[in-house]
Ligand SMILES: [Zn+2]
């Protein structure tokens with residue numbers, strides 16, 4: 001496509017620059033590229049059969065979050081932009097980013113690309129990205145909002161330390177499974193009883209519990225992992241403290257110990273209100289199947305948030321639910337489902353949205 005010699009690799013991602021040859025601003029468009037460790041069950045003729053090895057274990061890989069669509073749309077935008085350079089000034093930076101879904105104990109693809117200077121040389125003035133979604137939105141509908149559009153996501157780990165004993169003689173030990181059960185239920189009261197839900201929503205979920213080997217052995221300890229989603233920085237701090245206190249004092253009440261650790265996740269994915277206002281007309285123009293400019297914020301999180309901390313950004317959703325995207329009762333096969341089956345008809349809207357956001361921004365901005 002005749003990309004600039006300044007194109008290259010950053011943070012294991014790929015960066016391509018399309019230079020109009022005329023001075024002007026720099027806009028960046030981003031697509032994430034990674035798949036998920038899920039065995040595809042769509043039955044489609046082109047269903048993923050890929051396998052990979054993680055920590056010595058063979059696992060299947062599936063594009064269950066639609067990042068393959070993100071790549072396809074960014075390539076579509078790249079094709080048009082690289083062959084119509086006379087239609088804009090400045091430069092377009094294309095970011096093909098790995099590892100959005102994250103792996104334990106490593107920084108995300110966006111963090112790594114930002115650290116490698118992807119927003120500098122040339123400095124990016126504005127940034128656009130999108131995510132496909134099976135939601136009530138129609139296929140091809142575009143949705144966005146100002147301020148936080150996706151949540152901050154923090155992980156927590158709770159280790160409950162009891163004392164191992166025979167399952168028939170519980171009074172001779174200290175059962176951490178019963179304490180874990182109390183803790184799971186109490187954690188659910190933090191959002192429902194402690195948080196001002198009229199200000200912003202929040203979610204706490206325990207997604208993994210590991211303990212024990214045999215039915216007749218009370219184990220020594222329980223490991224629990226969960227996730228916290230918030231849209232408000234003060235509320236986030238309040239919830240972290242309540243999770244810590246809840247686990248600690250419930251364990252203490254049973255003469256056991258809970259060790260609570262947090263793994264801070266992606267920050268709030270923040271849409272710059274001025275940029276949203278500037279570009280809303282473009283999104284409305286290209287939306288072929290309607291739009292929603294005040295969509296509900298999503299409790300999922302996105303490492304696009306790291307770009308939004310550095311550069312005025314606009315992240316939006318593209319509806320991709322088609323005939324095959326739900327079961328006979330109408331229940332969606334959402335992102336991350338093994339039966340995720342997005343409607344490819346929506347791809348053209350996504351290509352147009354990315355392309356026109358870049359062109360309109362570059363031609364409008366005076367600098
Ligand atoms: Zn995902």
Ligand SMILES: [Zn+2]
Pocket residue numbers: 065066067100131
């Ligand atoms: Zn995703």
